[in-house]
Amino acid sequence: MDYMIEVNHQRIKTNGIWLHVAEKGTGPLVLLLHGFPELWYAWRHQINHLAENGYHVVAPDLRGYGDSDSPLNPNSYTIFHIVGDLVGLLDHFGQQKAYVVGHDWGAVAGWHLSLFRPDRVIGLVNLSVPYFPRSPTTKSTEAIRELYGDGTHVIQFQEPGRAERAFARYDYTTVMKKFLLITDNMIAPPDMEFIDFLDTKSALPAWLTEEDIRVFAEKFEESGFTGPFNYYRAMDLSWELLAPWQGLKITVPVKFMIGDKDFGFKSDGRSEYVLGDDFRSLVPNLEVVVIGGHHFIEQENPQEVSSQILSFLREHPVDQ
Incomplete structure (x- = not known):
């Protein structure tokens, strides 16, 4: 289909799998x-903006998504697998270092690439999901259950097959609308499936078109959602494997952006964390920018996000 954006598509062998990337x-x-x-x-606006301003932009479908390989075993989706895929991409393109920009799970990947291999990262721009310290005693899903109960998507996605069955009650276009247009509470009643809890908006906002929705829906119809769910199912294994990095700081330069109406910013003291000293103690070279928008700010507020990314890249030029 016509993606409304001209990019070069290719599949690259990395870390034992094939990743699809769009580049410009x-x-x-x-x-x-x-x-x-x-x-x-999701990065269609930023790809054009950054390419026009002198950058080689590479936007992969992460493992489990789109036209990239989707291993069957949930244990193949630890943060170490994801970061390994990214290091392989840098090697493929012959680059010792790159700028990294991540949103949501992509932000988690960016945080950990910078934690594990700061020698490969010039600077990091992350959106929507801040860096949280690893609890030395409580597994990731246990901590989330203690905070939010059983109605959060993180908990409901744990059981193999459960979310797949729930999502299958809806067409893929409806699923994408439910997620991309999340504006408020993300905690379902414990006896209700998360996908049923999400609203289906009657009209799209100005920043999202029916054609945009079709691009996402058609790819997920081909690939399914099990790969993406497996990121959540590997969270506790990642927690176990991360023990050797307990307490380490992220030392690369970072700009962190979050929408002022993002549920993850408004809830349970999150804004105090994002704007406070604890976050900065873990990420000492940090700039925080709060912009207008909800969770998917790279799509909802693309001009501001693109401008913020570009200004960061120019403030941190590649070493000559």
Whole structure:
């Protein structure tokens, strides 16, 4: 289908799987990492803007998504697998270092690439999901259950097959609208499936077209949602494997952006964390920018997000 944006598509062998990437432009390498439930196409506005301003932009479908491989075993989706895929992309393009931009799960990947391999990251721009310290005693899903109960998507996605069955009651267009247009509470009653809890908006906002929705829906209809769900199902395994990095700081330069109406910013003291000293103590070289929008700000407020990314890249030029 016509994606309304001219990019070069290719599949690259990395870390034992094939990743599909969309790329455009020449210059320093910028990786754009999407979140759940998105694709490379979530970055359509930023790809054009950054390419036009002298950057080589590469936006992969992360493993489990779109035209990339989707391993069957949930244990193949730890944060180490995701970061390994990204290091392989840098090697493929012959780049020792790159700029990294991540949103949602892509932000989680960006945080951990910067944690594990700061030698490969010039600077990091992350959206919507801040860096949280690893609890030394409580597994990730246990901590989330303690905070939010059993109605959160993170908990409901744990059981293999459960979310797949719930999502299957809706067509893919409806699923995408439910997620991309989340504006408020993300905690369902414990006896209700999360996908049933989400509203189906009657009209699209100005920033999202029916054609945009079709791009996402058609790809997820081909690939399904099990790969994306497996990121959640591997969270506790990632927690176990992350023990050796307990307490380490992220030292690369970082700009963090979040929407002022993002549920993750408004709820349970999150804004105090994002704007406070605890976050900065873990990420010492940090700039925080709150912009207008909800969770999917790279699509909802693309001009501001693109401008903020570009200003960061120019403030941190590649070493000559």
